[in-house]
Amino acid sequence: MSQLEIKDLHVSIEDKEILKGLSLTVKQGEIHAIMGPNGTGKSTLAYTLMGHPNYTVTSGEVLLDGENVLEMEPDERSRHGLFLAFQYPVAIPGVTVANFLRSAINARRRAENPEDKGMPIPEFRKMLKEKMDMLRMDHNFAGRYLNDGFSGGEKKRAEILQMATLKPRFAILDETDSGLDIDALRVVSEGVNALAGTELGVLVITHYQRLLNYIKPQFVHVMMDGRIVESGGPDLALHLEEHGYDWLREKTAEEAA
Ligand code: ADP
Ligand code: MG
Numbered sequence: 001m002s003q004l005e006i007k008d009l010h011v012s013i014e015d016k017e018i019l020k021g022l023s024l025t026v027k028q029g030e031i032h033a034i035m036g037p038n039g040t041g042k043s044t045l046a047y048t049l050m051g052h053p054n055y056t057v058t059s060g061e062v063l064l065d066g067e068n069v070l071e072m073e074p075d076e077r078s079r080h081g082l083f084l085a086f087q088y089p090v091a092i093p094g095v096t097v098a099n100f101l102r103s104a105i106n107a108r109r110r111a112e113n114p115e116d117k118g119m120p121i122p123e124f125r126k127m128l129k130e131k132m133d134m135l136r137m138d139h140n141f142a143g144r145y146l147n148d149g150f151s152g153g154e155k156k157r158a159e160i161l162q163m164a165t166l167k168p169r170f171a172i173l174d175e176t177d178s179g180l181d182i183d184a185l186r187v188v189s190e191g192v193n194a195l196a197g198t199e200l201g202v203l204v205i206t207h208y209q210r211l212l213n214y215i216k217p218q219f220v221h222v223m224m225d226g227r228i229v230e231s232g233g234p235d236l237a238l239h240l241e242e243h244g245y246d247w248l249r250e251k252t253a254e255e256a257a
Helices: 042-050 074-079 097-112 121-134 139-143 152-166 182-196 209-213 234-243 246-256
Strands: 003-013 016-027 031-035 055-064 082-084 170-174 201-206 219-224 227-232
Touching (some): 003 042, 016 042, 016 055, 031 182, 031 209, 097 121, 121 139, 121 152, 152 182, 170 182
Antiparallel strands (some): 003 055
């Protein structure tokens, strides 16, 4: 069983400590959600996992099946099976979704075996169709230019399709709900749920409880001031929706006192 382990992670931006000892383990097939008020470091966690240069890890570890993720370049992280929904190009005019996905798959295959000739086109087409059917996407989507004039929802669909074809072991999705209408939200969530049911571990980072009406996490964590202050099951998200974060602020203040 594959696992992504974050151990006592401390991260600074421009000498300001943002993550202050965050620990979390996600196993393949599990969906975890991190919730929390704005400014608590949720995106900092996502950027750190993707290897963004502005985020300095001052201590702690991130291990993927025991291998040190923090020493890997961003493309190596991806080859090792980490998928970060927002690390991909914004718009590539002239490159279709299908071309882009095929290049990505072939680049990965060549990284593993320099002799690799790439996935044969019929095999690729068949695989792409299967994935689009699973995600209930119109096949025409594959022929469109990547992100060129895509709505927010279509960009997310393209990302989810990319996730389905690259088959990462772990996906980190940050605030995937922003800018999505309810239909797109449903499609994206169904995609995540379908993929998670197989071999994917998912870490959904969100400010909005609304997303969790669609993506069904088994584990919910609350992050405040750079740490996870509470973990529970899906009922924790419902409790937060009803009661907000104040009770946790009080609780953590009492614990600190
Ligand atoms: P969240 O995603 O939970 O809203 P962020 O990780 O985006 O939180 O931000 C955490 C903290 O880091 C905030 O206090 C924010 O002001 C600060 N921060 C984020 N980006 C930068 C930056 N580039 N330079 C300095 N401070 C930053
Ligand atoms: Mg954020």
